[in-house]
Amino acid sequence: MPGTYRVGVIGCGFFAPNHLNSWNELGVEIAAVCDLDEAKAKAAAERFKAARWFTDAATMLHEARPDFVDIITTMPSHRPLVALCARERLPVIVQKPFAPTYADCVAMVDTCKAAGVALMVHENFRFQAPLRRVREVLDRGVIGTPLWCRISFRTGYDIKTGQPYLFNEERFIVLDLGIHVLDIARFYLGEADSVFARHQRVDPRVKGEDMATIMLGHKNGATSIVDFTYESRKRPDLFPQTLVTIEGTKGAIDLGPGFQLGVTANGKLTVENAASPLRSWTSEPWHVAQDSVYHTQAHWLARLSEGREPETSGADNLKTYALAEAAYGSAATGQAVKPVES
Ligand SMILES: NC(=O)c1ccc[n+]([C@@H]2O[C@H](COP(=O)([O-])OP(=O)(O)OC[C@H]3O[C@@H](n4cnc5c(N)ncnc54)[C@H](O)[C@@H]3O)[C@@H](O)[C@H]2O)c1
Structure with missing residues (x-):
């Protein structure tokens, strides 16, 4: 019964309103929110009707005793915060990117497994309505066996002003955005055993790569091209x-473009509109992303109440993270890389 759950939220920054609006809409009680910055914690509690606010996560977990925890902080804090939740035997969702290193990700999966608590990475792209719809068409079998795929996210939209920490990431767009797109490649075509990547840096103000093109060889023989950048000048954006x-x-x-979904089957093209609906708290053009947060959290609640592992569990996300690691290895060496298997 989703309505009976109580969540403790850690991190009340840029992206948190999407989670907090979704918890409210899903009927989950926000038992408490926490941020190192007192003003942000207080403001979030007031705006999203949280019963209490804190500036220390451990204190929040002891005093508010939520049923589960939603971590919406940037990745350096994920491992210690997940370990804290595991010690408290609390199921936990953690935002992407899972962690700065693969070893950190494995440690979180192992810690939660040993504690017997569920761990999900908030990997929301596969919960975007249009991207989910593509999976449904694949499942209908009307295009036969997938052979080739391209997944592309190209924009010049300024995402760095709202998320200034991105300027300093040594490993930037593959972990920040590519991790989503690589997850979609797995979602559609299954696991890959070969990764070849080329990375570029366009904006001189960032430390890491901000354009990447990755070719994946999937175990089922299919090939996918995954390409993404924050530095496209193409219009319309x-x-x-x-x-x-x-x-x-x-x-x-x-x-x-515009979520128009064309399906060619038996030599005949049909086109449907696969756009996400608008919710009371979402707005264009980001409604597709906002709506996916709602569906990611709804999936968590469903799996939590059934006692089943979420689709994007920590263990599952290791496989996506391994593709990102392989992309960095490939871009550095100019060679195709076999991702590590978990
Ligand atoms: N899935 C998506 O579509 C999507 C979109 C944007 C951001 N994100 C991810 O969400 C995460 C958060 O991003 P953001 O832009 O909101 O960051 P942010 O810096 O704006 O907010 C993070 C907040 O967490 C707080 N915080 C950090 N460590 C803490 C701790 N130990 N205890 C309590 N509070 C702590 C900070 O004070 C800050 O207010 C990032 O990992 C980012 O990649 C995901």
């Missing part, structure tokens, strides 16, 4: 839309 083309033995799927 489609932020935050993800474009997808999948060609199969019998047909093709094409998710194009």
